[in-house]
Amino acid sequence: MKAExxxxxxxxDLQAKDSTIAQLTHRRKSLPELAQIAELDAEIAALDGKRIEAxxxxxxxxxxxxxxxxxVELVKTRRQRNxxxxxxGAVTNPKDLESLQHExxxxxxxxxxLEDAELEVMESLEEALAALDMVANDLQARHQTRDQLVAARDEAYASIDAELADVQAARGAIARSLPEDLVALYEKVRSTHGGLGAAALRAxxxxxxxxxxxxxxLRELAQAPDxxxxxxxxxxxxxxxxxxPGL
Ligand SMILES: [Zn+2]
Structure with a gap:
């Protein structure tokens, strides 16, 4: 192939822009906030399970x-009635009176x-409410942290995206200034060579x-037409x- x-x-220059785009895209995908959010999401899911249990x-x-x-109320009513x-004074038979007193x-x-049992239930309920409160507080704290991380992530996204838009515009202008067949060859090589399609020969x-x-x-390269x-x-x-080139 020939090209000026x-x-x-x-x-x-085109390669440099593409490399910058690749770096920015990689930075976008590997923001530390993304791993932290994923970790928090797992914690929140686990805590949410605990919250449902509590x-x-x-x-x-x-x-x-x-x-x-x-x-308790039922038995108290019965006692009251007795x-x-x-x-x-309606019950006069001593035997009946005695059995009534026994009852x-x-x-x-x-x-x-029953009141002892009721008290136990109330104590358990208090403990359960405290446990639920604790889980709810933990969850709230994690949601707050997550919100902050999401805000930080979105801020980073916005800054990277603005930079990406600039580089992509510049890249487009450079690509349009080049012969189509050269760009096509470059794209083909780049797609199979880790994003690096063109390289300089230096030293x-x-x-x-x-x-x-x-x-x-090197001798062959030196003899080839420009x-x-x-x-x-x-x-x-x-x-x-x-x-x-060191030729
Ligand atoms: Zn090489």
């Missing part, structure tokens, strides 16, 4: 407490037992593969002869 030496030099425990205990309250009967004593014991070294060319290859598009004999990238 000046076009070949400009190809290095919340379920609270509602279970609330239900249990309500049931315990109702049981006491009213006892005090009404009241038994109901008092039952009330005491006998290809700046693409960093290898020093042997004497025979408008011959050369390829590196080692890495086959487009080799642009600079003012100090």
């Amino acid at each position: 030496p000046s076009a070949q030099q400009t190809l290095l 919340s379920t425990r609270v509602s279970d205990l609330e239900r249990e407490q309500k049931k315990a309250d109702q049981e 006491e009213e009967r006892l005090n009404s 009241i004593v038994a109901l008092d014991r039952r009330i005491a037992t 006998r070294r290809c700046e693409g593969c960093r290898l020093e060319l042997n004497g025979a290859d 408008d011959d598009v050369q390829r590196c004999p080692e890495c086959s990238r487009i080799l642009v002869r600079t003012r100090e």
Whole structure:
């Protein structure tokens, strides 16, 4: 392929812009905030599981407490009724009176037992509420940190994107100034050579593969006409002869 030496030099400018675009794209993908957000998301998911567990425990205990309250109330009502009967004077048979008194004593014991159980449920409920509170606070703190990280990430994105837009515009202008077949060759080589399609020959070294060319290859390059598009004999990238090719 043939191309004016000046076009070949400009190809290095195009390569420089493409390398900058690749660096910016890489920086965009590897912002430290992205890993931190991912880590936080995992923590938030785990904490959210704990929050659901704690919340379920609270509602279970609330239900249990309500049931315990109702049981106590039921037995207290029955005791009240017995006491009213006892005090009404309607029961006169000594045996009946005795059994009524026995029942009241038994109901008092039952009330005491139920109230103990009720107290236990209330203590458990308090603990469960405290645990739920703790998980909720942890979650809130992590959400706050995440919001800050997202803001920092978006700020970095905006700055990188602005820079990318500038470089891409400049890259487009350079590409349009070059012969189409040269750009096509460059793109083809670049796509299979790690993003580096054209490299300078400087001090006998290809700046693409960093290898020093042997004497025979260098002699051949020196003898080739200036408008011959050369390829590196080692890495086959487009080799642009600079003012100090070391030929
Ligand atoms: Zn090379």
